[in-house]
Amino acid sequence: MRQQGVRAQQREQTRQALLRESRRLFSERGYAAVGLAELVQAAGVTKGALYHHFPGGKTDLFRAVLEEAQQEVGRRVAAAAEAQDDPWMQLTVGCQEFLAAATAPEIQRIMLVDGPAVLGWSEWRAMDEAASARHLAEALTSLVEAGIIVPQPVTPLVHLLSGAMNEAALWLASPSSGPEDLADAAAALKRMLQALRAD
Amino acid sequence: MRQQGVRAQQREQTRQALLRESRRLFSERGYAAVGLAELVQAAGVTKGALYHHFPGGKTDLFRAVLEEAQQEVGRRVAAAAEAQDDPWMQLTVGCQEFLAAATAPEIQRIMLVDGPAVLGWSEWRAMDEAASARHLAEALTSLVEAGIIVPQPVTPLVHLLSGAMNEAALWLASPSSGPEDLADAAAALKRMLQALRAD
């Protein structure tokens, strides 16, 4: 199925180079500080190629990079959760995994800082929903239905928890926090989750 | 004390016009979408005036606007909290007030979306700390010392709660949520706070 014709092969290669280099540059210096000239040079192509693959220009390219990063996080969280049998453990382990995944430098800035500003909060939120917040919502819903969590609307909960973890990840990755803070943050988060339980 | 000389009076007037119009434009269309030309025209001045008052240019102007917005929120939260006698009520009422204040459209985008992206998360966080998160930290600290909250490091808590409220405010102000969601979000937040109590 792969490599049907030298044409599509080259195409995919160029696209991947663009994605890879832009992700690196965006995460290192931020969306606004990276120019297209530098971007295409790093990828070994020209602006013509960029606009051929991403008609929307810089914004479109960023959108693709963001989606990639978000889905990576989403997969990591889902995988960690599915390794657990107990629904409650799926929630807590998933949250821990999210904290770890969102702390990675190559993810941080793109997903949590530039994302909302470049694409607007609504679109960012929709993408986040599709990639990873969806899992959180599903986990909470099933826990409510199972009676493990006290009955309540899950949507506000998703936003509160999602926001808490996002900010915590930002803090944990910042120079103002040390490696020992991760445990404290995880513990505090666990306590907050515990508060939702019915028993 | 006010109006010492026609000179300082005009100066302050120009500065306020710049601040007011830029805050309006930034909150309406976002930092990146507003050009300096439009900005200075709306304020009735020229770029020379802008760079005279804000040597750092667009970034400096945004920083001043952000600081203004943050301190407004901080004052509202502090005022609401101080109206309460019970320390625990100070915390909960302060959080509710923050939710209300941060939902205002003229605050939202500047404080929660563009802020971290334009100035970087570190600087944004430092300003937030000085303006409003400080109050949250103090309230939590005194509650821990009073034995009302279980002993634990407060810094992670501050970040978790702050992030939760920020994201909740963003959601509550978005078209994807209705006015009835505010009560649900407030209730969920209250439950999370309740989880911190020792009794």
Place this chain on the structure above:
DNA sequence: TCATTGACATACCGTCGGTACGTCAATAGC
């Protein structure tokens, strides 16, 4: 009264995102 300075306005520059157009090889049809 006059020199100084502060609060701007004007003119200009480099850079950046975006677009129009040209090029050339890979594919498709005969």
Place this chain on the structure above:
DNA sequence: GCTATTGACGTACCGACGGTATGTCAATGA
């Protein structure tokens, strides 16, 4: 196998934008 077509770019250029250097003129202080 030959040719028409198309797709994947490269090149040249444009307008707009943020930023700066310089000019101007009234308020201030001696």
